Amino acid sequence: MLSRLISSILTNQKSGAxxxxxxxxxxxxxxxxxxxxxxxxxxxxxxxxxxxxxIRGFSIFNKNYKAKAFIIIYLKYxxxxxxxxxxxxxxxxxxxxxxxxxxxxxxxxxxxxxYIISTVSGFLTDIEARQKNLxxxxxxxxx
Numbered sequence: 001m002l003s004r005l006i007s008s009i010l011t012n013q014k015s016g017a018x019x020x021x022x023x024x025x026x027x028x029x030x031x032x033x034x035x036x037x038x039x040x041x042x043x044x045x046x047x048x049x050x051x052x053x054x055i056r057g058f059s060i061f062n063k064n065y066k067a068k069a070f071i072i073i074y075l076k077y078x079x080x081x082x083x084x085x086x087x088x089x090x091x092x093x094x095x096x097x098x099x100x101x102x103x104x105x106x107x108x109x110x111x112x113x114x115y116i117i118s119t120v121s122g123f124l125t126d127i128e129a130r131q132k133n134l135x136x137x138x139x140x141x142x143x
Contacts, residue, residue: 002041006090006140009055013075013083023070039069044123045139046073048116052125054084054142091115091138101135113143 005022012020022042049055056076062069076084092098100117105126115126119136129136 002045002139003090003093005042005045006088009049009073009075009085010088013085016077016081018075020073020075021070022073023068041123042071045116046071048123048125049142052114052142085142087113087143088140090140092118092140098138099136100138102129102133105130105135113141115139115141 008020008022043060046055046058050057054076056074058071058073060069060071078084100115116139117124117126117129117134117136118139119129119132119134121132121134123139124132124134124136
């Protein structure tokens with residue numbers, strides 16, 4: 001599901017779309033909405049993109065508890081109309097997981113973007129992972 005989101009963001013941003021509507025499954029508990037693990041991954045991923053300034057924000061909607069919920073993602077552009085995300089590349093896939101150790105995080109980077117890493121503390125940027133001294137699975141790179 002995350003790979004679908006990544007390709008959707010890249011495609012829509014290159015075409016100049018202002019927002020994306022992304023649907024996902026949810027589980028409903030009588031008193032509260034409990035999102036399944038895929039939904040939490042999507043939400044955590046979007047929170048990092050928002051915090052790092054790659055998207056303007058996102059809103060979660062669920063009209064009917066038994067139906068699919070959806071997220072509206074508000075894409076970000078500069079004053080010249082250029083997308084905030086020039087390139088986003090999924091590094092770790094279901095068939096081939098890529099991990100990075102803490103010591104490898106301290107090596108100089110050749111890009112100006114960020115890596116999003118899945119750690120025991122959740123999704124972190126490469127800078128946050130260095131500060132917390134954590135390695136993990138490299139989800140994607142964003143330039």
